[in-house]
Amino acid sequence: MTSRVIQWATGGVGRAAIEHVVRHPDLELVGCWVHGPEKSGLDAGELAGMPAPLGVTATNDVAEILATDADCVLYAPLLPNADEVAAILRSGKNVVTPVGWFWTKDPALAAAAIEGGVSLHGTGIDPGGVTDHHPLFFAGLSSAVTFVRGEEYSxxxxxGAPDVVRYFMGFGGSPEEARSGSLLKLLSGGFEQSVQMCLDGLGFAETEIRRSHEIAVATGPIEGPAGTIRPGEVAAQRFAWEAFVGSDKVVRVAVNWFMGDENLDPPWTFGPAGERYEVEVHGDPGCSVVISGWTSSDVESGLRRNPGVVATAAHCVNSIPYVCAAAPGFVTFLDLPVVTGRAHPRLGR
Ligand SMILES: NC(=O)c1ccc[n+]([C@@H]2O[C@H](COP(=O)([O-])OP(=O)(O)OC[C@H]3O[C@@H](n4cnc5c(N)ncnc54)[C@H](OP(=O)(O)O)[C@@H]3O)[C@@H](O)[C@H]2O)c1
Known part of the structure; x- marks a missing residue:
């Protein structure tokens, strides 16, 4: 059975999602919301950089999107808007999104989902996959688990998402601004949900979650997606969210986000292992997993099509058939069957 999908916003995630929907045998693109008025009226295939138009015209009219007959909205704007998501749910469309709601069940959105008879699923790679689903998956091959970790080095x-990089992630401003920015709570909240999912999934007892945030500043000009980072401005950040049972550290979710590894003070580097994602489980037996392929080989290709962003979009798209089939309400990773990709159109049924 084919699910009809609307793509909401055509940034890096949205553009990759359009490509993935078109290739997925069980999905059909039927609508596209854009934020930029200059994009309204353009074909979704053109916006996604595809070779041919898709016959789906983008609009910046929310009412038009809410009135469109569809099964699911892939919601990927710059920042989450709970009222917007509630309206989509009440209009009878499932929502899959990388911008939040990974584990925390907002009661107003739960009610909107029930009213619309649909589901809301938050997913991605980080927060999402590598910070919760993958540690939990690999812990399934251990017993007596004492610690799990999901960590990004990028x-x-x-x-190539200037607004996300500058305002959401806090690069390019002063260290004080990065430590107290208005969006820090939102950023931190996503990762804390991943920690909580690991704690609840594994059954750890009462815990305390502690956040640490270290900053390195530029020692010379660094060209970043949001412009030049000048000496003294934020050029690298290490965030960690760690949960403890008593004095035992039981979960660590962390990101190491660097604008390259030159001209930094302190002089942090990725080390010989380079950019990567890591998952670790202590248990019987334990395991250590390094994921490559979700980072770019060079800056130019990453800015054109970042593999981590493409993977995020793929997991959102691949979740859609499962979310559409789920019972109404909040749907987390732990409520879904294994979400798999689909065969290349050339090789599939
Ligand atoms: N969980 C994860 O693993 C994960 C991974 C990557 C990204 N994300 C999140 O996914 C979201 C999209 O990321 P991205 O990489 O696609 O970012 P992006 O390339 O900057 O795209 C964001 C898009 O949001 C729209 N937009 C801009 N200003 C807006 C506003 N004021 N209100 C509403 N929409 C606005 C624009 O859409 P149009 O171009 O259509 O006008 C823009 O292209 C971000 O919140 C990001 O943090 C999550």
């Missing part, structure tokens, strides 16, 4: 020069 060169943010390859993430």
């Amino acid at each position: 060169d943010i020069r390859t993430y």
